[in-house]
Amino acid sequence: MAPGSDEVIRTEALTRSFPMGSTIVHALRGVDLVIRRGEYVAIMGPSGSGKSTLMNLIGCLDTPSSGQYWLSGQPVAQLGQDDLARIRNKTIGFVFQTFNLLARATALRNVELPLIYGGVPPAERRARAEEALQQVDLGTRMDHRPNQLSGGQRQRVSIARALVTKPALLLADEPTGNLDSKTSAEIMVLFDALHRAGNTIVVVTHERDIAEHAHRIVTIRDGQIASDELRKRPEAIAP
Numbered sequence: 001m002a003p004g005s006d007e008v009i010r011t012e013a014l015t016r017s018f019p020m021g022s023t024i025v026h027a028l029r030g031v032d033l034v035i036r037r038g039e040y041v042a043i044m045g046p047s048g049s050g051k052s053t054l055m056n057l058i059g060c061l062d063t064p065s066s067g068q069y070w071l072s073g074q075p076v077a078q079l080g081q082d083d084l085a086r087i088r089n090k091t092i093g094f095v096f097q098t099f100n101l102l103a104r105a106t107a108l109r110n111v112e113l114p115l116i117y118g119g120v121p122p123a124e125r126r127a128r129a130e131e132a133l134q135q136v137d138l139g140t141r142m143d144h145r146p147n148q149l150s151g152g153q154r155q156r157v158s159i160a161r162a163l164v165t166k167p168a169l170l171l172a173d174e175p176t177g178n179l180d181s182k183t184s185a186e187i188m189v190l191f192d193a194l195h196r197a198g199n200t201i202v203v204v205t206h207e208r209d210i211a212e213h214a215h216r217i218v219t220i221r222d223g224q225i226a227s228d229e230l231r232k233r234p235e236a237i238a239p
Contacts, residue, residue: 003070008169008200009035009058014067014077016053027053029223030067035202037168040195042211043204045220052173054220055204059092059171060084072168089118093162093170097177099154101146101161107133108142111161118165125164132160136190152183159190163199170194172203176210188213 003010016028027050035041045051056062057069060076063084069077071091076084088094101110108129115125133142136156146154155175162170172191176184192213195201203214211217212231219227 003034003073004036005073006036007034007070008037008039008072009033009202010068010070011057012068014054014057014069015065016050016057016062017065027223028057028064031220031223031225033218033225035200037200038195038198039216040191040201040214041203041216041218042214043202043218043220044206044208044211045226046206049220050223051204051206051220053223055171055173055202058169058202059094060088089114090165091168093165093167095155095158095162095170095172095175097174099146099158099178101154101157103146106143106145107138107149107157107160110146110157111164114161114165128164129160132164133157135163135194136160150183151179152186155179155183155187156190159187159194163194168200170199170201172201174205175203176205176207184210 011031011033014028014031015026018025018027031054043051043054053062057064060071064077067077068075071087076087108126111129111132112125115128120128130142133139136159138153138156138160141149141153146157149157176187179187188210191201191203203210205211215231217229217231218225
């Protein structure tokens with residue numbers, strides 16, 4: 001079935017298998033999933049459930065063994081590495097547990113990186129990076145390097161870097177995994193605000209309290225969707 005105009009993600013019968021010694025591990029076993037523009041979805045599951053494999057496929061970091069995947073209406077399951085890299089740069093904003101910041105670069109320079117790779121002129125990319133850092137309340141920390149920032153501030157830089165390309169999808173992998181509980185709560189409040197601003201967000205997590213910020217929770221077990229729970233409509237999220 002062709003994707004609808006409001007669909008950011010559509011997968012049909014998506015599978016991923018890996019050889020392990022003399023056996024084949026079936027990490028995903030036919031996943032059908034639709035995520036629409038403006039949704040805030042958490043993908044949950046225990047270790048080995050297949051949630052990280054699904055995240056890698058959604059993020060165009062890997063290709064499926066079989067099945068179909070459309071991202072913003074574009075079929076991507078059979079694309080080559082160059083095309084996947086282009087999509088990752090322009091269509092998906094990644095937020096990683098480990099921040100993945102350049103240690104010697106300022107916050108501003110770290111946020112500019114996707115635009116540098118995308119060939120955006122210097123003046124425009126600086127303006128867009130400044131705007132993204134303002135959006136995550138780091139306007140006064142633009143010239144600071146990662147070792148001059150707290151863990152929460154480093155994650156905010158990572159989020160600003162994910163937002164700077166104005167992606168169709170914000171994809172966060174265990175975004176609070178390296179943060180204390182107070183800082184984790186602050187980061188999730190920021191995600192709530194980004195969602196209210198219209199961003200489509202997918203958070204991959206094993207923590208229920210993190211997943212409960214989303215209005216929809218998809219649980220993966222044994223490589224399949226075990227449940228798909230709509231908790232609250234996007235417009236019902238409190239300010």
